[in-house]
Amino acid sequence: MELFHKVCKAAVDAGASDLHIKIGVPIVFRINRQLVNIDCTIPTKEWMETVAEHIVPKHAKRKLEEEGEADFSYYLPGAGRFRTNLYQQRGEWCLAMRYVKTQVPGFEELGLLPVLKTFAETPRGIVLLAGTTGCGKSTTLAAMIEHINAHQRRHVITMEDPIEYVFEDNQCIIEQREVGLDTQSFHSALRNVLRQDPDVIMIGEMRDAISFGAAMSAADTGHLVLSTVHTTNSSQSIIRILDFFRADDREQVRRQLAGTLLAVVTQRMTQTLAGGVTPALEILINTPIVRKLIEENRLDKLPAAIETGVEDGMQNFNQALYNLVTAGKVSKEEALNKATNAQSLEMNFKGIFLDEGRRILG
Numbered sequence: 001m002e003l004f005h006k007v008c009k010a011a012v013d014a015g016a017s018d019l020h021i022k023i024g025v026p027i028v029f030r031i032n033r034q035l036v037n038i039d040c041t042i043p044t045k046e047w048m049e050t051v052a053e054h055i056v057p058k059h060a061k062r063k064l065e066e067e068g069e070a071d072f073s074y075y076l077p078g079a080g081r082f083r084t085n086l087y088q089q090r091g092e093w094c095l096a097m098r099y100v101k102t103q104v105p106g107f108e109e110l111g112l113l114p115v116l117k118t119f120a121e122t123p124r125g126i127v128l129l130a131g132t133t134g135c136g137k138s139t140t141l142a143a144m145i146e147h148i149n150a151h152q153r154r155h156v157i158t159m160e161d162p163i164e165y166v167f168e169d170n171q172c173i174i175e176q177r178e179v180g181l182d183t184q185s186f187h188s189a190l191r192n193v194l195r196q197d198p199d200v201i202m203i204g205e206m207r208d209a210i211s212f213g214a215a216m217s218a219a220d221t222g223h224l225v226l227s228t229v230h231t232t233n234s235s236q237s238i239i240r241i242l243d244f245f246r247a248d249d250r251e252q253v254r255r256q257l258a259g260t261l262l263a264v265v266t267q268r269m270t271q272t273l274a275g276g277v278t279p280a281l282e283i284l285i286n287t288p289i290v291r292k293l294i295e296e297n298r299l300d301k302l303p304a305a306i307e308t309g310v311e312d313g314m315q316n317f318n319q320a321l322y323n324l325v326t327a328g329k330v331s332k333e334e335a336l337n338k339a340t341n342a343q344s345l346e347m348n349f350k351g352i353f354l355d356e357g358r359r360i361l362g
Contacts, residue, residue, distance in 0.1 A: 003041060008079045012099055019095075019099075022092075027043065051095070064086065071085050072162050080101070104142045105139060107143055110139065110140065116144060124224055129228045130234060138165075156175070156202065157193055159179065160176060160177070198223060200225075206229045229241070234265070238264070258295045263286060267281055268338050270321070271330070273331055283313060284314060318344055318348065
C-alpha cells in the first residue's frame with residue numbers, strides 16, 4: 001500500500017485530475033486533459049488485488065461482488081479525496097481515480113458566469129448541469145452550493161454516488177447522503193427527502209423518470225433542485241428528460257417541466273492559451289418564450305431561442321467560444337474545434353453575424 005499512497009500523492013503534486021492503474025502497464029496521470037505515463041513500478045496482479053482489498057469500503061463490497069465494479073470515495077490523509085471506480089478488464093482489476101480538490105473552487109477560478117450565482121440564489125426551480133463525462137459538471141454544482149452556503153441561510157441535502165466535495169456548514173446546514181452508505185438508493189433518498197425539511201436538494205445525476213419526477217414535485221412545492229444530466233447541449237437535455245417517460249405521459253410532463261425548469265447549463269472544457277482549461281457554457285433560461293416553446297412542443301426552436309436570448313443571460317456554444325477568444329483566453333483553433341457550428345463561428349471571427357435565430361423564431 002505504500003507505493004499506492006505514493007502514487008496518489010504524486011498525482012496531487014503533479015496537478016493531475018485523474019489517474020489510471022492497470023496491471024502490466026505504466027501508471028498514467030491525466031494532466032491538463034493529456035495522458036502522461038509516469039516512471040513507476042509496473043502494477044502486478046497481486047499488488048492490485050492487495051490495493052483493491054484495502055480501499056473498497058464495506059458498503060461497496062457487495063456491489064463489487066454482484067456487478068464486478070463499484071464507485072466509492074477514497075480518502076488518503078496528506079493527499080485528499082478521490083472519486084474512485086474499481087472495475088475489471090480481461091478478468092483483471094483496473095482503477096480509475098479522479099482527484100477531488102478539498103477546497104471548492106470559486107466562480108472566478110472556474111471561469112463561470114455571474115448568471116449561475118443568480119440561479120443558485122433563486123428559491124425554487126430546477127437547474128440542470130449538462131455535458132459529457134469529465135466536463136466539470138460536479139465541480140460547478142459544488143461551486144453553486146458553496147455560494148449558497150456563504151450567502152444564504154438554507155437547509156441543503158445532497159444525494160451523491162459517491163460523495164465528491166465535502167462541505168462544511170457556514171450559513172447553511174448541509175447534509176450529504178451517499179448512496180450505499182447513508183441510503184440504499186437514489187429512489188429511497190428521493191422518497192424521503194421532502195420529509196427532511198430541505199430548501200435546496202442536490203441530486204448527483206438524473207437517471208430515470210422516478211428521479212426527474214421527484215425533482216419536478218420538489219420544485220413544484222417551492223424547493224431549489226440542482227442536478228446533472230449527460231447530454232451534449234441544452235436543448236437536447238429537454239428531449240432527454242422527456243425520453244425518461246412513457247409516450248402517454250410526455251405531454252403532461254412537458255407542461256410540468258415548463259413550469260418548474262429554471263435553467264439548463266451545458267459545459268464543454270476548452271484548452272486555454274495559458275495552458276489550463278476553462279469551460280465554454282451554453283445557457284438556456286426558462287424565459288416566457290422558452291416556456292411557451294416547451295409547452296407547445298416546439299423543442300426544435302429552442303436553439304434559436306438561446307441564440308436570440310443574450311439580453312436575458314442566454315448564450316449558445318458559438319457565442320460562448322467567441323467571447324472566450326475575444327477575451328484572449330482561448331485560441332481560434334481551439335474554439336473552432338469545440339464549436340457546434342464551426343463554419344458559422346469562423347464567419348463571426350471575420351465580422352459576419354447572421355441573425356438566423358430571429359428568422360427561425362419569426
